[in-house]
Amino acid sequence: MNAQQQISSSNDSLLFSTPKHAGRALQTLGGATPQLQSPFHHTQHMKRNQLLIELNYLRSRRHCPSRMYIMPSMSTLNVFPRSGYWKGGVFRFRINIPLEYPNVRPSVHMLTNLFHPLVDPNSGEFTIRHQFPQWRPNRDYVFHILHYIKNSFKPACLAALALDLTADNCPNPAALELYKSDIKLFEEYASRSSKYSVDPKTLYCNLGPDCTIVFNRLGENEFGTRQPTFSRQ
16 A cells, blocks of 8 residues: 555545536526626635535544544644644644635645644645645545645654655655654654644734634633543543
8 A cells, every 4th residue: 555545535435516506607686687607706606615515524523534623714724643753732734725626726834833744844835746646626625635634644654655755756855854764853853843833822823813713721710610521532
């Protein structure tokens, strides 16, 4: 099994279908003669319907990975690795949906600094090109990206991925080289990423009005009332 097969999660499943009338291009206003929508508005309408369908399916545990939290705006998402090199970290990222979606592949950008072979240290882009070299409309979906991101934090999947990555196609060649040559030092750098991500200055940082998931400090009384709930998770 190659890295692409190991990291993916049900990539070939056809799980969504577009509503029969989602692409309706005619509209009637006050009895006026129906007019064709502009290509821009038609494209926006199709994109919106596609995302609404995908959002609905993300409510299923089968599609939304555990330990990953999202909001409908897709402006800021979070992944909480519970094991592996980045254990205990809280990493924020954003999925950018292009206007031409679902015909064009989305892109992913980390909003928290992350030392990882798949993350460009300058731009913060989390590359998904290795898993989705050709984006396949109605076969590849946002939840496939979410599973790919989550699995890339797992040691076994990272080891398989490293077999396919080279300095020429890796966005962070230094991280890849360190992973292959000195795993202990790589683990230390990954641990630093995790510690930085939960530092109060990072964790409680306001990322702007479009950030839909915000972390706030709990007072002692509030923490005491919620502690039993936390211990059950």
